[in-house]
Amino acid sequence: MIEERFDAIVVGAGMAGNAAALTMAQRGMKVLQLERGEYSGSKNVQGAILYADMLEKLIPDFREEAPLERHLVEQRFWMLDDKSHVGLHYKSDDFNEEKPNRYTIIRAQFDKWFSSKVKEAGAIVLCETTVTELAQDAYGKVIGVRTDRRDGEIHADVVVLAEGVNGLLGTRAGLRERPKPENVALAVKEMHFLPRETIEARFNLKGDEGAVIEAAGTISRGMTGMGFIYSNKECISLGIGCLVSDFQKTGETPYGLLENFKKHPSVAPLIEGSEVKEYSAHLIPEGGYNAIPELCGDGWVVVGDAAQLNNAIHREGSNLAMTSGRIAAEAIFQVKSRRDPMTKQNLALYKKMLEESFVIKDLKKYKDMPALLHNQSQNFFLTYPQLVSKAMQNFVRVDGTPKKEKESSTLRSFVSARSWTGLFGDAFRFARAWR
Amino acid sequence: MSTDVAVRVEDKLFYNRYQVDPGRAHIKVRPHTTPSPQLKALLKACPARCYELNDSGQVEITVDGCIECGTCRVIGEASGDIEWSYPRGGYGVLFKFG
Numbered sequence: 001m002i003e004e005r006f007d008a009i010v011v012g013a014g015m016a017g018n019a020a021a022l023t024m025a026q027r028g029m030k031v032l033q034l035e036r037g038e039y040s041g042s043k044n045v046q047g048a049i050l051y052a053d054m055l056e057k058l059i060p061d062f063r064e065e066a067p068l069e070r071h072l073v074e075q076r077f078w079m080l081d082d083k084s085h086v087g088l089h090y091k092s093d094d095f096n097e098e099k100p101n102r103y104t105i106i107r108a109q110f111d112k113w114f115s116s117k118v119k120e121a122g123a124i125v126l127c128e129t130t131v132t133e134l135a136q137d138a139y140g141k142v143i144g145v146r147t148d149r150r151d152g153e154i155h156a157d158v159v160v161l162a163e164g165v166n167g168l169l170g171t172r173a174g175l176r177e178r179p180k181p182e183n184v185a186l187a188v189k190e191m192h193f194l195p196r197e198t199i200e201a202r203f204n205l206k207g208d209e210g211a212v213i214e215a216a217g218t219i220s221r222g223m224t225g226m227g228f229i230y231s232n233k234e235c236i237s238l239g240i241g242c243l244v245s246d247f248q249k250t251g252e253t254p255y256g257l258l259e260n261f262k263k264h265p266s267v268a269p270l271i272e273g274s275e276v277k278e279y280s281a282h283l284i285p286e287g288g289y290n291a292i293p294e295l296c297g298d299g300w301v302v303v304g305d306a307a308q309l310n311n312a313i314h315r316e317g318s319n320l321a322m323t324s325g326r327i328a329a330e331a332i333f334q335v336k337s338r339r340d341p342m343t344k345q346n347l348a349l350y351k352k353m354l355e356e357s358f359v360i361k362d363l364k365k366y367k368d369m370p371a372l373l374h375n376q377s378q379n380f381f382l383t384y385p386q387l388v389s390k391a392m393q394n395f396v397r398v399d400g401t402p403k404k405e406k407e408s409s410t411l412r413s414f415v416s417a418r419s420w421t422g423l424f425g426d427a428f429r430f431a432r433a434w435r
Numbered sequence: 436m437s438t439d440v441a442v443r444v445e446d447k448l449f450y451n452r453y454q455v456d457p458g459r460a461h462i463k464v465r466p467h468t469t470p471s472p473q474l475k476a477l478l479k480a481c482p483a484r485c486y487e488l489n490d491s492g493q494v495e496i497t498v499d500g501c502i503e504c505g506t507c508r509v510i511g512e513a514s515g516d517i518e519w520s521y522p523r524g525g526y527g528v529l530f531k532f533g
């Protein structure tokens with residue numbers, strides 16, 4: 001048993017946990033961080049796009065030493081049917097700036113570096129330690145944790161739950177429900193290695209420039225889901241994810257979707273001849289604003305994916321995790337500085353500060369989107385991509401059909417697939433959920 | 436309706452590194468005679484194909500290839516079909532890239 005008492009215990013050394021532990025340690029608090037992996041990052045999976053702004057707030061000069069892959073100069077959105085893609089590509093030389101805004105990273109390597117900063121700031125980081133339970137007093141106040149390493153409890157004034165999307169401890173202690181199948185997506189991912197020059201040629205990049213592709217359409221076979229292809233220095237991250245409830249309903253397999261995605265004629269040439277070095281899987285919170293659980297209680301706060309703070313529409317998660325971790329730590333520090341107890345009422349400062357940040361504001365903006373995409377998944381992920389591909393083909397193929405006939409045939413195919421009311425309804429619902 | 440190409444998941448798992456904890460399965464399937472719909476769903480939904488049907492028609496799990504995603508927990512824990520925990524600290528899958 002560890003006899004000493006800590007100001008704070010942080011469970012998990014992912015994006016949220018590292019941000020929280022770093023912030024508290026920098027302010028001189030006595031912090032213990034517990035991580036079940038061999039090292040910080042060894043259990044973590046991400047695409048992965050890193051958003052610089054949120055990391056800058058924690059480590060201003062991170063660009064000098066963090067293991068970054070490529071700075072992004074191009075974003076592609078692809079709508080796929082089985083044989084084609086309709087794309088929106090945005091590439092700008094503006095992104096070749098002194099302090100680029102987005103980078104690709106490799107999580108296992110990035111987290112290891114992030115964790116070294118946490119240690120430098122003075123936190124005690126114990127890896128290979130799974131927290132099995134929260135320790136609570138007779139009134140339900142969280143007073144510490146139990147681990148699989150030592151007998152007995154480790155005590156702290158406050159426990160920061162940064163345990164990721166599964167949030168096992170919070171569920172076990174009755175602080176929140178286990179994630180529902182319709183509120184989490186399962187993503188599978190592979191790392192495809194290729195020579196640097198090959199990647200740069202295939203994505204039309206120079207030097208450390210990077211490009212990312214987000215893809216939706218028939219690849220998810222009518223389920224709510226998306227694929228991604230991100231360029232790193234010497235490898236390509238490729239993956240696809242769909243709601244767990246959809247997998248459950250359809251009996252599709254995640255690896256089946258992945259293989260099909262890789263074989264798509266727009267995708268296959270990008271990874272041809274690559275050597276795969278890893279296959280991973282992870283859940284992503286997709287329930288949005290309506291799925292956010294209670295964020296604090298007596299002796300605890302929850303941050304990052306464990307609090308479902310994830311913006312699936314923009315594929316942002318790590319930045320919400322880092323920001324919520326930092327804000328929770330700042331709130332805890334304020335409460336501590338006033339010598340106030342870590343009660344639910346006092347820790348509600350974290351909730352208030354989070355509501356004022358982009359984290360809750362963005363999630364609130366899209367609060368109706370998850371339900372819309374979920375209920376209309378057949379239309380948005382199967383019917384429309386097919387129709388759009390047909391329309392594009394009709395537009396570009398030159399075969400002597402008068403343009404007027406072509407246009408009305410395109411229109412007819414939309415109306416017969418979805419009806420006028422269906423089309424207007426979808427457009428209206430989508431616009432409203434986006435607003 | 437599944438339109439699957441034949442995929443050998445074993446080959447995919449072969450890329451990964453694991454620290455196996457012999458004799459300590461972190462996930463357990465509740466003994467049953469006929470599998471529930473949830474258990475049947477796990478045969479397809481688990482990305483590491485850890486769940487398999489045995490010769491007498493029950494769902495069994497082998498955790499060695501588990502990539503610790505939590506999907507089976509989300510599908511099968513509420514109904515009591517499975518018991519789910521993380522492996523002991525340091526054990527299980529070790530991602531080099533993630």
Ligand SMILES: Cc1cc2nc3c(=O)[nH]c(=O)nc-3n(C[C@H](O)[C@H](O)[C@H](O)COP(=O)(O)OP(=O)(O)OC[C@H]3O[C@@H](n4cnc5c(N)ncnc54)[C@H](O)[C@@H]3O)c2cc1C
Pocket residue numbers: 011012013014015016017034035036037040041043044045046047048049050051129130131132162163164165168169187188189239241282283284303304305306310315316317318319321521
């Ligand atoms: C395929 C995929 C692609 C993504 N792409 C992007 C992207 O491009 N950009 C982006 O911003 N976000 C992306 N995300 C989301 C992003 O990865 C998450 O939002 C982010 O990692 C959440 O950070 P976290 O710290 O809350 O959780 P995690 O990073 O999951 O960290 C949780 C940590 O807690 C540890 N832990 C859990 N339970 C215990 C326990 N009981 N005891 C000890 N340790 C424990 C875990 O081992 C882990 O280290 C993606 C996610 C996935 C799955």
Ligand code: SF4
Pocket residue numbers: 462480481482483484485486500501502503504505506507508
């Ligand atoms: S946690 Fe994921 S990989 Fe492991 S058995 Fe469950 S579904 Fe399969």
